[in-house]
Amino acid sequence: MAHHSNMASRLQCSTCEKTYSRISHLRRHEATHGSHRLIVCPSCSKGFVRIDVARRHMRSCVDDQKDIVLPTAKRGKKPKACDRCSQSKVSCDLETPCTRCRSSGFPCSYLRVDAHTVTHAGPGSAKTEIPWLLRLTNPNAFGTEDAVSHDILTDDLVVEEPSNMLLPLEMDGTKPLPQGDMFPWGPAAWMIDDENFTLDIDGMNTDQSTFHSPALKVRMEEMIAELAKTHDKMRRDELVDDTPFEASLAHTVFTTHNLEHFIWVYFRRVHPYHPILHPPSFHCEQVSLPLLLCVFLYGALFSTPLDDAISARGFFHTAEEYIYSRLEMRQLLTSGGNSPCTTTTIEVLQAALSMIIIQTSKNDAVVRRRIRFERFHKLNAAVRYTGAFAAKHRMEISEYTADTWDQFIEDELLIRLAHYTGMCNNFMVGLFNYPSQVYLCEMVGDMPSRRNLFEADTSQTFAALALLEPSGPRPLSLAKSVSMLMHDSWPGPTDEVYKRATPEDLLIVMSSIGTTIVVSRTNCLFPASSRALLLACLRWKTLWDAATSNAQKPGFTKHGMEMWWLSVAIIKVQQAGDMSSDYMSKVALDSMTSVNEFLNRYKDAPNGNASL
Numbered sequence: 001m002a003h004h005s006n007m008a009s010r011l012q013c014s015t016c017e018k019t020y021s022r023i024s025h026l027r028r029h030e031a032t033h034g035s036h037r038l039i040v041c042p043s044c045s046k047g048f049v050r051i052d053v054a055r056r057h058m059r060s061c062v063d064d065q066k067d068i069v070l071p072t073a074k075r076g077k078k079p080k081a082c083d084r085c086s087q088s089k090v091s092c093d094l095e096t097p098c099t100r101c102r103s104s105g106f107p108c109s110y111l112r113v114d115a116h117t118v119t120h121a122g123p124g125s126a127k128t129e130i131p132w133l134l135r136l137t138n139p140n141a142f143g144t145e146d147a148v149s150h151d152i153l154t155d156d157l158v159v160e161e162p163s164n165m166l167l168p169l170e171m172d173g174t175k176p177l178p179q180g181d182m183f184p185w186g187p188a189a190w191m192i193d194d195e196n197f198t199l200d201i202d203g204m205n206t207d208q209s210t211f212h213s214p215a216l217k218v219r220m221e222e223m224i225a226e227l228a229k230t231h232d233k234m235r236r237d238e239l240v241d242d243t244p245f246e247a248s249l250a251h252t253v254f255t256t257h258n259l260e261h262f263i264w265v266y267f268r269r270v271h272p273y274h275p276i277l278h279p280p281s282f283h284c285e286q287v288s289l290p291l292l293l294c295v296f297l298y299g300a301l302f303s304t305p306l307d308d309a310i311s312a313r314g315f316f317h318t319a320e321e322y323i324y325s326r327l328e329m330r331q332l333l334t335s336g337g338n339s340p341c342t343t344t345t346i347e348v349l350q351a352a353l354s355m356i357i358i359q360t361s362k363n364d365a366v367v368r369r370r371i372r373f374e375r376f377h378k379l380n381a382a383v384r385y386t387g388a389f390a391a392k393h394r395m396e397i398s399e400y401t402a403d404t405w406d407q408f409i410e411d412e413l414l415i416r417l418a419h420y421t422g423m424c425n426n427f428m429v430g431l432f433n434y435p436s437q438v439y440l441c442e443m444v445g446d447m448p449s450r451r452n453l454f455e456a457d458t459s460q461t462f463a464a465l466a467l468l469e470p471s472g473p474r475p476l477s478l479a480k481s482v483s484m485l486m487h488d489s490w491p492g493p494t495d496e497v498y499k500r501a502t503p504e505d506l507l508i509v510m511s512s513i514g515t516t517i518v519v520s521r522t523n524c525l526f527p528a529s530s531r532a533l534l535l536a537c538l539r540w541k542t543l544w545d546a547a548t549s550n551a552q553k554p555g556f557t558k559h560g561m562e563m564w565w566l567s568v569a570i571i572k573v574q575q576a577g578d579m580s581s582d583y584m585s586k587v588a589l590d591s592m593t594s595v596n597e598f599l600n601r602y603k604d605a606p607n608g609n610a611s612l
Contacts, residue, residue, distance in 0.1 A: 095527070097577045130562045130603055137431065137596040143362040145301055151558075152269050152302070215285050216256050223293055224250045227315060230322040239321065250315070253308050254296070259284065262299025262309070270302055272555035274357065275448075276350055276416045278409050280457045288344050290323045290351040298354055301361065317367075320355050323348065324375060329382060337385030346413060349386070352379045353421055360428070365590040372434060372590070380421065380437045388418035389438075391445040397469040402459035408449075408466075416448050419478070419508055426511040429518050430566070431595050433587040436519050440512055443478035447505045451554065472499040481509045482516060485536035486529075493542045503548050503557040510540055510560055514567045521574050522587055534571050537564060569602050 011020045039054040044061055048054035081092030084101055092098050135147040224247070231245040267279050277295070284292060296312075297319055303309035323329070328348045331339045339345075356375055359367050383389070391414040393400075400408045425438040448454070453469070456462035476484065476497055484490065484497075491497070513536050520529045544560055553560070570584075579585045583598035 101577065130565055130599060132559045133562045133566060133599055134596065134603070137592040137599060139363060139591060139593040139596055141363060143364075145361045148270075148273060149302060151273075213256075213285070216259070219285065219289065219292065220254050220256055220259065223289060223296075224254050226289065226322055227254075227293075227318050230325070231318045233325075234318065234321055240317070245318075246314070249311055253300075253311050253315070255308075258300075258308050258312075259296055261306070262296050262303055262312075265299035265303050266295050270298055274298070274354065274420070275451065275454070275555065276353065276413070276420050278413060279455055281409060288347040288351070290326060291347040291354075293319055294323065294351040294354040294358070298358055301358055316355075316359060316362075320359055320375070323351050323355050324378065329378070332382045332385050333378060335385070337387070341386045345386070346417065349379065349382055349417060350413075352382070353417065353424060356424060363592060368432070368590045372428070372588075376425070376428070377437055380425065383417060383421045384442070386414065386417075388414045388421075389442045389445060391415050391418055393446055393449075396474075397449060397453070397466055398471075400463070400466045402463040405459040405462050408462070411446075412449055412454055415446050416454075418443070418445055419448055422478070423508060423511055426515045429515045430511070431592065432589045433518060433522060433583070435522075435588075436515055440479055440482060440516060443512070444480075445477060447475045447478065447481075447508070448502075450502055451504065470500050472496045475500050475502075475505055478508060478512055481505075482512050482536065485509070485513070485539045486532040490539055493539075493546050498543060498547075501543065501547055503544075503551050503553050503560065506540065506544050506547055507557045507560045507563070510544075510563050510567065513537060513540065514563060514570075517567055517570050521570065526574055530571055530575055534568065537568050537571070540564065566599070569598075569605070572605075573598075573602065 011022070011025075012018070013020075039048045039051060041048070041054070041058055041061055046057065046061075048057065080094060081090075082094070082098050082101060085092035085098060090100065092100065132147060132151070135141070135150055136144050138146070141147075227250060228245045228247060231240070234240045235242060235244075263284065267282070271277065271279065277291075282295075297316060300306075300309040300312035326348050328342075328345045329352065332341075332345060352375075356371055356379060359375075360371055391411060393411045393415075394407060395404075397408075422438045422443060425436060428434045429436045450465075450469075453462065453465045456465055473496060475481075513533065517533050520526050520533065541561075541564060544564070548557075548560070573581075573584060581598045581601060582589070582594040586594065589595070
């Protein structure tokens with residue numbers, strides 16, 4: 001009797017802790033915890049694990065005239081051993097990797113475990129192309145902006161934008177440039193790709209004279225003075241060599257005419273990839289100087305081959321130092337979040353995030369190390385102290401009116417700052433195996449609102465769009481979204497919690513799953529979590545297919561499937577025990593070389609069905 005009791009206690013369900021005396025009974029019970037394996041009665045929606053029980057029930061429950069199609073299962077005992085042990089017909093201890101494979105030096109995988117589930121995940125599952133990832137990680141390119149520039153050049157997406165943007169003028173500021181002569185080659189060639197492009201950059205209400213106003217000229221002079229002062233301090237602190245500040249070059253670059261060009265480029269083309277600013281309320285004469293400087297430089301980054309755009313790159317390091325030495329940043333970090341979070345504070349943090357992206361876009365290991373050691377942890381701490389990671393809208397979207405538009409903008413800017421800080425973190429973790437500095441468990445705030453709602457150009461337009469917001473519960477927070485996708489039971493893609501999910505939401509979720517995979521792999525947690533992580537990827541794909549079937553995918557959302565491919569590839573390569581690449585065996589990489597080599601090695605694998 002004692003022996004029988006001990007046996008029963010060993011066969012315990014890890015989910016609900018029930019005990020069984022036979023392994024077959026335990027396995028049958030464990031299957032009931034996975035809702036994706038249930039056979040659902042079409043009449044009463046009752047679920048069954050065993051086909052014979054489901055068939056017997058449906059004979060009495062389902063109308064005789066209705067056809068019943070039950071899943072077919074392969075006869076015989078299901079293999080539990082790893083692929084190699086199963087093929088060799090030898091015992092396997094079911095570890096990852098198992099003892100036999102580890103001692104023999106062979107890759108150990110359990111790929112056939114998820115074969116049925118993944119093969120039926122959706123159409124087009126033979127192979128996923130990854131051209132954008134290969135361009136993004138090309139170590140021989142100048143930087144990651146080459147991939148975005150290629151995106152913009154070939155993008156056939158019709159971007160909805162205000163109808164009153166001003167045509168850039170000739171260098172003397174007197175008449176429009178002929179469209180064919182403006183930018184004949186290079187990334188800026190896409191600036192003129194339609195004949196009706198418009199966007200009034202300064203509040204959507206001004207005329208051409210705005211960019212030649214005395215007030216704006218004063219702001220540009222102030223910008224040059226701040227950069228000069230920062231450069232002198234950097235010389236004294238020996239952060240740069242003893243070369244004096246190039247004042248004459250600065251006066252050539254930081255002009256109101258260039259401001260017009262570069263602000264236009266940012267909001268017309270770059271903003272969909274970095275949607276943390278509110279275009280209708282961006283006023284060049286009122287916005288904080290750090291944010292104005294950052295938007296200027298961001299636009300310059302994508303305006304080559306203009307000479308002034310190329311020259312502007314020489315001021316990136318000084319601008320970075322200027323932004324990160326701002327009083328608002330220091331006060332937020334030293335107060336531990338007890339100082340008031342003003343509009344200027346948020347704008348400085350927006351500038352700090354943008355500057356990190358600008359700087360890490362360059363294939364320069366020295367700059368990336370400086371960003372990793374000196375900048376990003378400060379930004380992350382500052383954003384955390386604002387409470388942005390838990391920021392929520394103060395009311396339901398449909399309850400906002402024209403009178404409360406400013407409250408919506410205030411909440412939404414904080415929400416977007418949090419999630420795109422997280423995306424920046426995920427980018428560095430996923431491509432360079434950096435340690436994550438944003439904890440998924442703290443991302444409990446609202447997800448970003450729909451883009452057309454966020455970018456409504458008037459309070460009346462906003463109020464009308466808010467009334468059209470789909471009903472139902474708010475989208476799950478990022479933390480809950482990832483947790484639900486990894487859970488044993490899942491309500492499925494048609495559950496109402498996904499009713500308002502947008503492609504942008506799902507891109508953020510996939511980015512966070514990718515970070516969770518890297519964190520799990522590099523912290524020796526992979527054997528316990530790999531199956532749940534792969535399951536999360538598969539479930540995410542069903543949501544993505546449903547959400548993007550008829551939806552526009554601006555910015556990085558068009559590359560959601562490539563991000564999915566990379567996540568699944570990492571899981572499968574790790575499951576196989578293949579640590580031969582630098583990307584899989586090393587951490588804290590500051591170069592794109594390793595991840596690019598990894599992508600090229602596995603790019604031809606049929607990863608569309610989640611197997612390598």
